[in-house]
Amino acid sequence: DTEVTQTPKHLVMGMTNKKSLKCEQHMGHRAMYWYKQKAKKPPELMFVYSYEKLSINESVPSRFSPECPNSSLLNLHLHALQPEDSALYLCASSQDTGRSPYEQYFGPGTRLTVT
Amino acid sequence: AQSVTQLGSHVSVSEGALVLLRCNYSSSVPPYLFWYVQYPNQGLQLLLKYTTGATLVKGINGFEAEFKKSETSFHLTKPSAHMSDAAEYFCAVIASFQKLVFGTGTRLLVSP
Numbered sequence: 001d002t003e004v005t006q007t008p009k010h011l012v013m014g015m016t017n018k019k020s021l022k023c024e025q026h027m028g029h030r031a032m033y034w035y036k037q038k039a040k041k042p043p044e045l046m047f048v049y050s051y052e053k054l055s056i057n058e059s060v061p062s063r064f065s066p067e068c069p070n071s072s073l074l075n076l077h078l079h080a081l082q083p084e085d086s087a088l089y090l091c092a093s094s095q096d097t098g099r100s101p102y103e104q105y106f107g108p109g110t111r112l113t114v115t
Numbered sequence: 116a117q118s119v120t121q122l123g124s125h126v127s128v129s130e131g132a133l134v135l136l137r138c139n140y141s142s143s144v145p146p147y148l149f150w151y152v153q154y155p156n157q158g159l160q161l162l163l164k165y166t167t168g169a170t171l172v173k174g175i176n177g178f179e180a181e182f183k184k185s186e187t188s189f190h191l192t193k194p195s196a197h198m199s200d201a202a203e204y205f206c207a208v209i210a211s212f213q214k215l216v217f218g219t220g221t222r223l224l225v226s227p
Contacts, residue, residue: 004158031213042205042217043159056214090158094213103149104215106158 003027004107006091012113015081021110023074023091032074033104034066035090043090049074050096081114088112117142117210119189121218129226134178134193136221138206141187147209148189150180151217154202162204165189176200201225 004025013019023032031050035043048056049068063085065077074091088109095102122137140146147166151159163174170182180191189206206218 006158040220042220043215045214048213092159096213102213103161103164104213105161106151108158111156 004091004093004105006089006107006110008110009108010111010113012115013078013081014115015083017081018077018079020078021076021089021091021112023076023107024072025093025105025107026072027093027105028071028095029093029105030071030096031094031102032068033092033094034074034076035092035106037088037090037109039087047076078112081112083114086112086114117144117146117208118216119148119206119208119218121204121206121221123221124219125222125224127224127226128196130198131195134191134196134200134223136191136204136206136223138180138189138191138218139187140189140206140208142208148180148182149207149209149215150174150178150189150191151205151207152176152202153205153220159205162191196223196225198225198227 007022033048034046037043045058046060047066052068063080067075090109091107092104094104118141120139149164150162153159162178163172165172165182173179178193204221207215210216
């Protein structure tokens, strides 16, 4: 099973709202990722968790707050977003973040619209 | 720093024709390279990967890619295009600590 699930599929939120995106994998992977993808662009890395610890933050604004409650779950908490944050948010997982070239498996994404 | 360049933002082929999507890499160390496909409004699906060993890599859906160190290339090919192959294709390279760096993508259009 190489499935990564994400909920919700679509999310519309106002700039004053607080919402969360959820990601889950049951492949035993120890690394999980959040990417942001704007229309007609490649995904851009936001955060990397390795063994439930934040290992990479690509200078993401603090209105995005990641959380990794356990090795299977990854959340992205959203607060006071801007319209330019509207995008497809992709979650991915891989075996770990060591020097071995483990492939990343992606979820279907959450389409976020900020109004 | 590792990076990849995809030549051609759009490639159009007829159904049954050869598919060739180009990717060149830049890396100071042996690269780990991937091709992903993204269908409209979906996530990314891994097509194939090159790590070490055999330079001709076979993937899913009849795709394959050849790693050519002398040309710093990792082009994706499929002998016969199918309508269902129409999608966005991304070449990617692993930078440090599993950070995936993507190319700008190539949209494959398949006409009947």
